[in-house]
Amino acid sequence: MSRFVYLIREALSSLRRNALIVIGAIMAVFISLALAFGAQVVNELLKLNTRAWQDGTHVVAFLYDEGTDNVPPGAHEQLLAEVRSWEEVEDARLVTKAEAWQEFQRIFENDPQMLDALRDPTVLPASIRIELEDIRLHQTTRYRLEQQQQVVRRVNTASQSIEQLQNLSDVLQILGLGLAVVLGVAAVVLIANTIQLAIYARREEVAIMKLVGASNWYIRVPFLLEGLIEGLVGAALAVFAVWIASNNLAKAGESLELFRLDISNQWFFRSGLVVLVFGAAAGVLGSLLGLSRYLREADGTGPDIPKGF
Amino acid sequence: MIRLENVTKVYEGGTVAVNDVSLDIQKGEFVFLVGASGSGKSTLIRLMLRDEPVTRGRIWVAGKDITKLPKWKIPYLRRSVGTVFQDYKLLPNKTVFENVAFALEVLGRPRSVIGPQVNQVLELVGLADKSQRYPRQLSGGEQQRVSVARAFVNRPPIMLCDEPTGNLDPKTSVEIMRLLDRINRTGTTIVMATHDHAIVDAMKRRVVALEHGRVIRDEVAGRYERTSEEE
Numbered sequence: 001m002s003r004f005v006y007l008i009r010e011a012l013s014s015l016r017r018n019a020l021i022v023i024g025a026i027m028a029v030f031i032s033l034a035l036a037f038g039a040q041v042v043n044e045l046l047k048l049n050t051r052a053w054q055d056g057t058h059v060v061a062f063l064y065d066e067g068t069d070n071v072p073p074g075a076h077e078q079l080l081a082e083v084r085s086w087e088e089v090e091d092a093r094l095v096t097k098a099e100a101w102q103e104f105q106r107i108f109e110n111d112p113q114m115l116d117a118l119r120d121p122t123v124l125p126a127s128i129r130i131e132l133e134d135i136r137l138h139q140t141t142r143y144r145l146e147q148q149q150q151v152v153r154r155v156n157t158a159s160q161s162i163e164q165l166q167n168l169s170d171v172l173q174i175l176g177l178g179l180a181v182v183l184g185v186a187a188v189v190l191i192a193n194t195i196q197l198a199i200y201a202r203r204e205e206v207a208i209m210k211l212v213g214a215s216n217w218y219i220r221v222p223f224l225l226e227g228l229i230e231g232l233v234g235a236a237l238a239v240f241a242v243w244i245a246s247n248n249l250a251k252a253g254e255s256l257e258l259f260r261l262d263i264s265n266q267w268f269f270r271s272g273l274v275v276l277v278f279g280a281a282a283g284v285l286g287s288l289l290g291l292s293r294y295l296r297e298a299d300g301t302g303p304d305i306p307k308g309f
Numbered sequence: 310m311i312r313l314e315n316v317t318k319v320y321e322g323g324t325v326a327v328n329d330v331s332l333d334i335q336k337g338e339f340v341f342l343v344g345a346s347g348s349g350k351s352t353l354i355r356l357m358l359r360d361e362p363v364t365r366g367r368i369w370v371a372g373k374d375i376t377k378l379p380k381w382k383i384p385y386l387r388r389s390v391g392t393v394f395q396d397y398k399l400l401p402n403k404t405v406f407e408n409v410a411f412a413l414e415v416l417g418r419p420r421s422v423i424g425p426q427v428n429q430v431l432e433l434v435g436l437a438d439k440s441q442r443y444p445r446q447l448s449g450g451e452q453q454r455v456s457v458a459r460a461f462v463n464r465p466p467i468m469l470c471d472e473p474t475g476n477l478d479p480k481t482s483v484e485i486m487r488l489l490d491r492i493n494r495t496g497t498t499i500v501m502a503t504h505d506h507a508i509v510d511a512m513k514r515r516v517v518a519l520e521h522g523r524v525i526r527d528e529v530a531g532r533y534e535r536t537s538e539e540e
C-alpha cells in the first residue's frame with residue numbers, strides 16, 4: 001500500500017516538475033484522439049441518419065401479387081430467402097399487401113384526402129425492403145432483382161444524396177484518422193521526451209537505486225506510470241470534449257427535424273472506453289521509448305553510475 | 310569470495326585500463342588496491358560491480374560468474390555488494406535516516422524492518438543523533454559515514470570502496486578507516502581502492518599494487534610502497 005502511494009507521489013511530483021512539456025504531451029494526445037474520436041462520431045451520425053431517413057431501407061423491390069400469372073403462392077417468401085443469401089445484403093424483410101395498407105394508413109393518417117383517394121387497399125403491392133452492408137452496392141442489388149422479372153415488378157433504390165453523404169463520411173474518416181495517426185506519433189514522441197526529462201531530473205536517485213540493487217522494474221514503474229497518466233488524461237479530455245461538442249450539436253439539431261444528432265450514451269460509453277485504451281497505450285509506448293536509452297544502459301554497455309552524478 | 314581470472318578491460322577508444330589481472334580474495338579479507346591515478350583501480354571495482362562488462366577474462370563474485378550474468382540479474386549482484394565512493398553519492402533532499410532507509414525501501418523491505426535496521430546501522434557509524442539532518446548540514450567525514458551506513462545496512466558479504474577517504478582530511482580519514490575495520494571484523498570482505506600512503510601503511514593489510522592496469526605486487530600485510538631491501 002505504502003509502495004503504491006509512493007509510486008503515485010513520485011509520478012505526480014515528476015509531472016509537476018516538467019509541467020510545460022507534460023502539458024504539451026497531453027495536448028498532443030488530446031488533439032490526436034479528439035480528431036480520431038470526432039471522425040468516428042461523424043461517421044456514427046451519418047449511419048444513424050441514413051438509417052433514419054430510409055428506415056433502414058436502401059432498396060425496395062415491389063412485387064407482383066401471389067396467385068397471378070407467373071407468381072405461385074410462396075414465391076414472395078422464396079425470393080426473400082434468396083435476397084437474404086446475397087452477400088451485400090445486411091437484412092431484408094417482406095412487407096405483405098396487408099402490412100403495406102397499414103403502413104399507408106399510418107403515414108397518411110393526418111391526410112384524409114390521400115386516404116380517400118386510395119379506396120382500394122389491394123392496389124398497394126407487397127414489397128421486399130432491403131438493408132445493404134454498404135449503400136454503394138445498390139446497383140448490384142438492383143441488377144440482381146431485375147433478373148427476377150416474374151416476381152419483381154419495380155425496384156426503387158436509395159437516393160443519390162445518401163450515396164454522396166457516404167462518400168463525404170469516408171473522406172472525413174480518412175482525413176480525421178490520418179491526422180490522428182500523425183499527431184498520435186507526435187504524442188508518443190513527446191511522452192518519450194517527458195520521460196527522458198523525468199529520468200534526467202531523478203538521475204541521482206536512479207543511480208543510487210541501481211547501486212543498491214533495486215530491480216529494473218522497480219526503477220521503471222514510476223516512469224511508466226507517468227506516461228500512462230499523461231496518455232489517460234489526454235484521452236479523457238478528448239472523450240469529454242467530443243461528448244460536450246456532440247451534445248451541443250444535438251441540442252442545436254433539435255430544431256432541424258430532418259437530421260438526427262443524438263448519439264446514444266451507450267455508444268459513447270463504449271467508444272469512449274476504446275479511446276481511453278488508445279490513450280493508455282500511447283502513454284505506455286511513449287514511456288517505453290523514453291526508457292529505452294536507460295534500458296540500454298542497464299545492459300552494461302553504458303556508464304551505469306555517473307561520476308559524482 | 311572474489312576471483313578474477315585473466316581479466317582485461319579495454320574501453321571504447323582503445324584505452325587498456327585493466328590488463329590480464331588475476332586475483333583471489335578470500336572471505337573476510339581486507340584488500341587495498343593501490344596505484345597511481347589512472348592505473349586502473351576504479352575500473353577494477355566497476356568490473357566487480359558489473360558496472361562495465363569485461364573485455365576478456367572471468368570474474369566470480371560470491372560464487373557466481375558475473376561476466377555471464379544476464380542483465381536482469383545484475384540487481385541481485387548489487388544487493389550482495391555494498392559500495393562507497395569518494396563523493397558519497399547522498400541524495401541532498403533526503404535526511405540521513407531517509408538516505409540510509411532508501412537502500413532498503415527500493416528492495417521492497419517492509420517499513421517495520423527498515424526503521425530498526427536503519428537506526429541500528431546509524432548507531433554503528435555514530436550518527437544516531439544526527440539522523441534527521443540533511444547531507445549539507447554534515448561534515449565531509451559524517452557524510453561519508455552515512456554512505457558507509459547505506460552500503461552496510463543490508464549486511465552485504467562484500468563492500469567495495471573507491472577512494473572513500475579521497476575527499477577527507479587525515480584525521481577524518483582515520484575515523485572512516487576505523488569504521489571499515491569494524492565492519493571487516495564482522496566478516497565482511499572489503500576491497501578498497503586508495504592512493505593514501507599513510508592509511509595503507511598504518512592498516513598493515515593485504516596490498517595489491519597496480520600499474521598501467523597490471524598487478525605489479527600482491528603482498529599480505531603490505532605497505533603502499535614496495536618494502537624494498539634498500540630500506
Ligand SMILES: Nc1ncnc2c1ncn2[C@@H]1O[C@H](COP(=O)(O)OP(=O)(O)O)[C@@H](O)[C@H]1O
Pocket residue numbers: 320321322324325326344345346347348349350351352353
Ligand atoms: N569510461 C571510460 N572510458 C574510457 N576510458 C576510461 C574510462 N574510465 C577510465 N578510463 C581510462 O582507464 C584508465 C584507468 O582509469 P581508472 O580505472 O579510473 O584508474 P584509477 O581509478 O586507478 O585512477 C585511465 O587511463 C582512464 O583514462
Ligand SMILES: [Mg+2]
Pocket residue numbers: 350351352471
Ligand atoms: Mg579512480
